[in-house]
Amino acid sequence: MRISTAQYYATQAAQYQRNYSKTVATANEASSLQRINTAADDPIGAGRLLKLGQQAAILDQYKGNIDTTKSALTVQESTLNSITTALQRAKEIGLAANNGIATDADRKAYASELSQIQQQVLGLMNSKDANGNYLFSGSKTDTAPYSQNADGTYTYNGDQTQINLGIGDGLSVATNTTGWDAFQQTINTARTQTTMTAPAVDDGRVVLTNGIVGTAATYNSKFAAGQPYTVDFISSTQIKITDALGNDVTTEASQNGAISNSNGANQTVSFRGVDLKLSINLKAGDTNPDAVIAGHSFQLAATPDSFTTSRSPGNPSTAVITGSNVTNQAAYNAAFPSGGGAVLKFTSATAFDLYAAPVTADSKPISSGTVAGGNATAAGVTFALGGTPAAGDQFSIQSNNHQTQNVLDTLGQMVTALNTPVDGDPVAKQKFQGAMESALGNIDSASNQIGSAVTSIGARGQSLDDQTTTNQSLSQANSTTQGSIRDSDPAEVMTRLTLQQTMLQASQLAFSKISQLGLFNKI
Known part of the structure; x- marks a missing residue:
């Protein structure tokens, strides 16, 4: 087989270029490792x-x-x-x-x-x-x-x-x-309240505080179900407690309802997880404590829900809500929004709708009504109005159940x-x-x-x-x-670089020698 001089030179140049490229690449690898x-x-x-x-x-x-x-x-x-x-x-x-x-x-x-x-x-x-x-x-x-x-x-x-x-x-x-x-x-802890129901005018002889929740588990499981309770003073040394259905539950009170008639003594009455402070205040001339203490009566219940209201800054009128309270407990429990609050919107000076907050374009009223006697009643809650509302008036309402x-x-x-x-x-x-004991709690x-x-x-x-x-x-x-x-492994790459450099030099020398074997060198 014959190989032309041009073909030989091209082959040797390509081989040399490959060896040179490998040597350069290895040199770069040796530099960067x-x-x-x-x-x-x-x-x-x-x-x-x-x-x-x-x-x-x-x-x-x-x-x-x-x-x-x-x-x-x-x-x-x-x-x-x-x-x-x-x-x-x-x-x-x-x-x-x-x-x-x-x-x-x-x-x-x-x-x-x-x-x-x-x-x-x-x-x-x-x-x-x-x-x-x-x-x-x-x-x-x-x-x-x-x-x-x-x-x-x-x-x-x-x-x-x-x-x-x-x-x-x-x-x-x-x-x-x-x-x-x-x-x-x-x-x-102060989420119960007592209200004197007898005598009609407080004579100061019996003070029964609103109470503190001392045992939350007992309060949650027993107290709420039986309220409101009636606390009757049978004598100066004994009370009787009945639940909302008239059942006598005195045995669940501390000491079965027995109290002390010591004048001015600050004693504790515990009942269904609630601790109440009781003081008997006898007056001069009270020679028969039983006669003056018997007949006093209190209602004991959880604090009713209250409401925080605020008018929208963009309201057309200057009307405000001056007060609010639950007037229909059943309707309130069934319909009034909890958690997110409510919005009271007036469509005229007398007509209004109550919505669950927040109000969107798709919201539907949960209650509607008209103002009567300066009051707007919706979902069992009566809102007292100060001033005359206008169409477009809105009021934000937030309920508070006093649990927290x-x-x-x-x-x-x-x-x-x-x-x-x-x-x-x-x-x-x-x-x-x-009040201070409740606050400290x-x-x-x-x-x-x-x-x-x-x-x-x-x-x-x-x-x-x-x-x-x-x-x-x-x-x-x-x-x-x-x-x-x-x-890279430094030792391996340096060895490889030395080998490739040696092979490149050998290739150069071989090319130089072989290139002299041409026919023209013999003429």
């Missing part, structure tokens, strides 16, 4: 590196999320601890004011300090983070969680949404603590009680003491609720620490695997 610089170097390895790189990016994102969540939880925990400290001082004030020797002047001074604590707690509840977002508003981070109503109570304006961030494969953690969980679900109570309202009630003069009035003082309940929120933050923090360890292990394994695929 990376075996794969492009997908062409190792398609399978490059594919694996792409997947590992994606995993590394996700792990970096998880690390950023964990750092963000830790920072947010630290701020929330610090704020909640500050609120707890403030409530501890509020409790100290309540105990000091209720010690039996404080005067009206002392209580007014305590009330002033307690008002400052209430504003401090409000400010902490409405705290913002470094980005200007409210800490405890749920997903409504641009809305202050708490605002004051016209009647002095406070309303939660946030929601119950938790904002979750992923911290691991299939694992996420809430970055926020809602005001609903930390403050709004505080159990209200935020601590701002508790502090407000304490301030009111402390500012009420009681010096020289034993009956007023006994009622004040009952609610402060303890609020502190417990906040403590639960802090515990939740701690649990999430522990989860973040555990996942950080897991993610670090995964990241280290990822880096090791990437290195095993991408990185």
Whole structure:
């Protein structure tokens, strides 16, 4: 077979170019110590590196999320601890004011300090983070969680949404603590009330406080079903309690209804999970205690639902709702919206509709009616109107069943009680003491609720620490695997480079020698 000179030269040039390219590639590999610089170097390895790189990016994102969540939880925990400290001082004030020797002047001074604590707690509840977002508003981070109503109570304006961030494969953690969980679900221990029904005019001889829920399980399982109760004083040493159906349930009261007729004694009567303070106040000339105490009677029941109302800023008229109360319990239980509240809309000066909130284009009224005697009654609730409504007027209505109570309202009630003069009035003082004991119970309940929120933050923090360890292990394994695929063995690559350089030099020398064997070199 004959090989032309041109063909020989082309073959040798192509072979030399291939050897040269391999040598250059190996030299680059020796410089970077990376075996794969492009997908062409190792398609399978490059594919694996792409997947590992994606995993590394996700792990970096998880690390950023964990750092963000830790920072947010630290701020929330610090704020909640500050609120707890403030409530501890509020409790100290309540105990000091209720010690039996404080005067009206002392209580007014305590009330002033307690008002400052209430504003401090409000400010902490409405705290913002470094980005200007409210800490405890749920997903409504641009809305202050708490605002004051016209009647002095406070309303939660946030929601119950938790904002979750992923911290691991299939694992996420809430970055926020809602005001609903930390403050709004505080159990209200003072959710019962007593009303004297006899004598028609209170003679001050018997003071029976509204009571405190001492055993929640018993209250929930027994008290509500039998209310309202009638508490009759048979004598100065015995009471009788009957339920709504007239059944005698006195045996369920402490000491089977036996009481002490010791003048001025502050004693406790426990009944179906409720603890009531009882004081007998005999007057000068009361030589027969049984005769003056027998016949006193009280109604004992759960505190009825109350309502917070507010007019829409865009209302055409200046009409307002001045009061509201349940007038038909059955209709109220059956129809009035719970949870989200309601909206009262007027279609004329006298006609109105009641909707469940929020109202949308598809909403249908749950109750309709006309104004009678300055009152609008819907779904068992009567709203007293101040002024004449106009078509287009809207009022937002939020019901309160008193099962829970935020601590701002508790502090407000304490301030009111402390500012009420009681010096020289034993009956007023006994009622004040009952109010303070109820408030102190609610402060303890609020502190417990906040403590639960802090515990939740701690649990999430522990989860973040555990996942950080897991993610670090995964990241280290990822880096090791990437290195095993991408990185070169320095000894192997230098040996290969030396070999390829030697072969390239040999190729050059061989080409030089063989090229001299042509016919023209013999002429």
